[in-house]
Amino acid sequence: MDLQLKDKVVLITGPAKGMGSAVTLAFAKEGARLVLAGRDTAAIEPVAQQARALDVEVIVVPCDLTQSAQTEALAARALDVFGRIDVLVNVAGGSGPIGKTGWETTAEEFDEIVQLNMKGCFNTMHAVLPSMIERRSGKVVNVGGTFGMRGRAGRMAYSASKWGLRGITKSFALEAGPYGINVNCVAPGMVDGPRFREKVCANMASKLGITLEDAMQRHAADYALRRVSTDADVAHACLFMASEVSRQITGVDLPVDGGWAAL
Structure with a gap:
């Protein structure tokens, strides 16, 4: 099936490692033009080179997603180079404290993961959506997590941040829908x-x-x-949500977990 992603301009956050790398190369194999963003550009470059070897255009942009001025500059750079942004894929995120109860979690740990997993996605969507609204076309794919659908003992801070991302996703979907823009969440389980x-x-x-x-x-x-699940499972779900095959799907959480969150 042709997902019609060739020459689409896809902005991907957190493209350097794990599922981020798999997502990046999956879009590259579809022929998309890529804007890869993150704080550590040296870590991104090897993935960018792999994508370029597939004969696609790639730019790497340094960006701290928790800083709104930097995400606004990121969107401006993408628009300056490519003229449009067709797809935003928010992969960047953190795991937060593992094995800690809510009362053992420090305020600093909680703030840090909420800033990255929630505010980071808000900032990129805030920066990218105006140009999509102007064109009345676009796709946003936020990578959440199934602990944001069922919760998890010992992962309170992470779970809270992913529950929050679901709310952000659904609200943006309602607001951007009239402009022909789909906003969805892919929710991996353990990867x-x-x-x-x-x-x-x-x-x-x-x-x-x-x-x-x-x-x-x-x-x-x-x-x-x-x-x-594997990185490839998550990447394939992102391709689906970014393509016109999913044109009538918005505001949903798609668990990629082998059957846990939805069962």
Whole structure:
């Protein structure tokens, strides 16, 4: 199926690692032109080079997403180079404290993850949407998380930030819908990768006195499909939400979790 993403201008935040890299290369393989944004441009460049090797145009823009002036400059740079922004994909985010109860979580830890996971997405949408509204066309894909749909003990701060992102997504969807703009949220469950293995599984293994492999299997057992999602699973969901195949879908949370949040 042709997703009609060739030559679309796609702005991606958090493109350097894990699912961000997978999302970036998935759009590159579809022939999209890319604006890659993040604080660590040196970490982004290898992914940018991989995308350029697929014969697509790529620019890398330094940006602290929690700073509104920088996200406004990011949008202006994308518009200056490409003339439009067709798709915004907000992948950038953090995990916050792991294994801490709400009362053990510090105010600083809570503020930090809310700033990144909520305000970061608000800032980019605030910067990008005016040009989409002017053209009466656009797609916004926020990468949330299933802990923002069911909650999770030991992950209060992260869960709160992703619940908040759902509200931001749904409100923007209602406001931008009359201008032909879709705003949706892709909600991964656990995604296999360094953060999952070295933080989440390692924390469980330490607490329960089990091996890392046993911890991974315990997480997989929570899901109907008995497997943990991959970066590619998340990337494919983002492609779907960014394409015209999903033209009549807006304001929704799409769990990519093998059957946990919605069951």
